[in-house]
Amino acid sequence: MSKDKIKVEIYEGDPFTGCCGPGIASPIAVEKLRNMLMERNATVKALIEEFKDEIEIERQIVGSKRRYDSYPPHVSKLLLARTLLPFILINSQLASEGKFPSLEDFRRLIAKHILSLQERIQGK
Secondary structure, three states: OOOEEEEEEEEOOOOOOOOOOOOOOHHHHHHHHHHHHHHHHHHHHHHHHOOOOEEEEEEEEEEOOOOHHHHHHHHHHHHOOOOOOOOEEOOOOOEEOOOOOOOOHHHHHHHHHHHHHHHHHHOO
16 A cells, blocks of 8 residues: 555445345345445445545455454454444544444545545655
């Protein structure tokens, strides 16, 4: 990661856990899941486009088959503390948990960090 970019990490639960086995999901539930995934993807794409020179985004699914110690230490610590998924980290600090932020919420979170980064750079 570039030192002059903000790192945004998005950790989400597996959207398919327990929902999509044969005969389990109704067409309504499948459509709801599809819409949620498309909305999240559109939000991330919009952020990448809008802040392309200022942020790097890493997005990962937290799966039940992956050991907590296989994540970076700052993420493992949050997972062991039972931080609610999805959670968002900005520069390794917890910025949001328990719900996927809207595009506007992401903009506010990122703008605050961009301003802080710019102030540090100007202070040098």
